[in-house]
Amino acid sequence: xxxxxxxxxxxxxxxxxxxxxxxxxxxxxxxxxxxxxxxxxxxxxxxxxxxxxxxxxxxxxxxxxxxxxxxxxxxxxxxxxxxxxxxxxxxxxxxxxxxxxxxxxxxxxxxxxxxxxxxxxxxxxxxxxxxxxxxxxxxxxxxxxxxxxxxxxxxxxxxxxxxxxxxxxxxxxxxxxxxxxxxxxxxxxxxxxxxxxxxxxxxxxxxxxxxxxxxxxxxxxxxxxxxxxxxxxxxxxxxxxxxxxxxxxxxxxxxxxxxxxxxxxxxxxxxxxxxxxxxxxxxxxxxxxxxxxxxxxxxxxxxxxxxxxxxxxxxxxxxxxxxxxxxxxxxxxxxxxxxxxxxxxxxxxxxxxxxxxxxxxxxxxxxxxxxxxxxxxxxxxxxxxxxxxxxxxxxxxxxxxxxxxxxxxxxxxxxxxxxxxxxxxxxxxxxxxxxx
Numbered sequence: 479x480x481x482x483x484x485x486x487x488x489x490x491x492x493x494x495x496x497x498x499x500x501x502x503x504x505x506x507x508x509x510x511x512x513x514x515x516x517x518x519x520x521x522x523x524x525x526x527x528x529x530x531x532x533x534x535x536x537x538x539x540x541x542x543x544x545x546x547x548x549x550x551x552x553x554x555x556x557x558x559x560x561x562x563x564x565x566x567x568x569x570x571x572x573x574x575x576x577x578x579x580x581x582x583x584x585x586x587x588x589x590x591x592x593x594x595x596x597x598x599x600x601x602x603x604x605x606x607x608x609x610x611x612x613x614x615x616x617x618x619x620x621x622x623x624x625x626x627x628x629x630x631x632x633x634x635x636x637x638x639x640x641x642x643x644x645x646x647x648x649x650x651x652x653x654x655x656x657x658x659x660x661x662x663x664x665x666x667x668x669x670x671x672x673x674x675x676x677x678x679x680x681x682x683x684x685x686x687x688x689x690x691x692x693x694x695x696x697x698x699x700x701x702x703x704x705x706x707x708x709x710x711x712x713x714x715x716x717x718x719x720x721x722x723x724x725x726x727x728x729x730x731x732x733x734x735x736x737x738x739x740x741x742x743x744x745x746x747x748x749x750x751x752x753x754x755x756x757x758x759x760x761x762x763x764x765x766x767x768x769x770x771x772x773x774x775x776x777x778x779x780x781x782x783x784x785x786x787x788x789x790x791x792x793x794x795x796x797x798x799x800x801x802x803x804x805x806x807x808x809x810x811x812x813x814x815x816x817x818x819x820x821x822x823x824x825x826x827x828x829x830x831x832x833x834x835x836x837x838x839x840x841x842x843x844x845x846x847x848x849x850x851x852x853x854x855x856x857x858x859x860x861x862x863x864x865x866x867x868x869x870x871x872x873x874x875x876x877x878x879x880x881x882x883x884x885x886x887x888x889x890x891x892x893x894x895x896x897x898x899x900x901x902x903x904x905x906x907x908x909x910x911x912x913x914x
Contacts, residue, residue, distance in 0.1 A: 545569065
């Protein structure tokens with residue numbers, strides 16, 4: 479396998495990390511991004527496209543003669559882009575629309591979990607004509623309430639609160655369409671679970687499932703897990719709690735049963751399956767499935783791979799995962815730099831300084847997520863602007879290097895958490911937490 483032309487669909491931090499990995503592959507001759515971002519332009523061509531339009535994507539893939547299309551975001555997957563590419567005779571890494579309903583509808587996903595016997599939170603799903611029942615279900619829960627949009631909400635359609643009143647307000651705003659439009663007109667309400675969270679990304683070829691190194695991300699905007707949920711403010715890998723035994727349990731109790739149920743429904747899953755988990759006192763429980771690489775988990779996991787991700791993706795798309803996954807011993811810590819006002823109303827249009835200086839540090843990669851070009855300047859154009867990833871021999875060294883790099887980057891109002899991987903790094907060396 480050599481000389482591949484890979485088309486990466488998407489333009490965020492996750493897609494930049496994937497393209498960055500493919501550009502380093504001995505199997506890849508050319509990386510093309512659509513639509514891409516300023517950071518991805520250094521790796522190959524960037525071509526405009528409506529990534530959720532199957533016809534536009536198939537036309538582009540044919541025009542650039544892509545050997546493999548890797549679909550980054552969830553919306554194109556739910557829209558059936560992979561199905562269209564396969565009909566066109568082109569290899570694509572990612573599930574078809576039927577399998578993508580695992581993320582496209584949280585209520586449908588919960589039904590799959592129930593059929594598969596996968597441990598998960600007690601929950602109920604309610605449509606906009608059942609608001610009273612939804613509010614009554616809140617009264618059956620204790621202490622911690624979780625309210626989720628059924629449909630896609632860019633990682634922001636989740637409210638976790640100890641206040642029954644706040645949970646009820648979320649239910650009303652979701653079901654009315656005020657908060658997330660049609661994506662929220664069905665809600666899933668869950669009991670809150672306790673324990674550390676864990677993200678396990680699993681490569682799937684339709685028959686086989688191979689886990690990548692686990693990661694842990696940080697959903698809330700502020701240090702100490704304070705403030706509203708975001709799309710993710712940072713991640714790290716490895717995770718001290720994620721022993722081989724834990725990952726084996728996740729595969730045996732969650733991933734394999736889920737894939738078996740999908741096969742029983744005539745659905746073949748190829749691509750990456752993201753299992754978002756809570757390590758509860760009763761064992762791992764699934765919080766959610768995503769049908770693509772997590773963001774920012776991808777930026778923390780991909781740099782740790784010693785084997786060739788392009789080869790893995792090609793084999794998964796072909797239905798024959800045979801090359802073993804190899805992992806570096808190094809740890810990786812990813813810190814997300816966000817715009818002022820994120821996640822509610824991020825400020826955009828500010829010139830960014832220092833990206834080049836940060837990128838020059840040993841073991842550091844700066845992945846663009848919400849950036850644009852204004853003349854010769856890179857400017858902010860989204861809420862999560864950059865993801866700074868750093869490798870190190872352990873979590874202590876990796877996070878020190880990540881924050882050293884992050885501190886070199888500036889724009890008005892830049893904000894980022896200072897506690898990414900802090901407690902995990904402290905646990906690995908047995909010393910008190912120390913914030914850089």
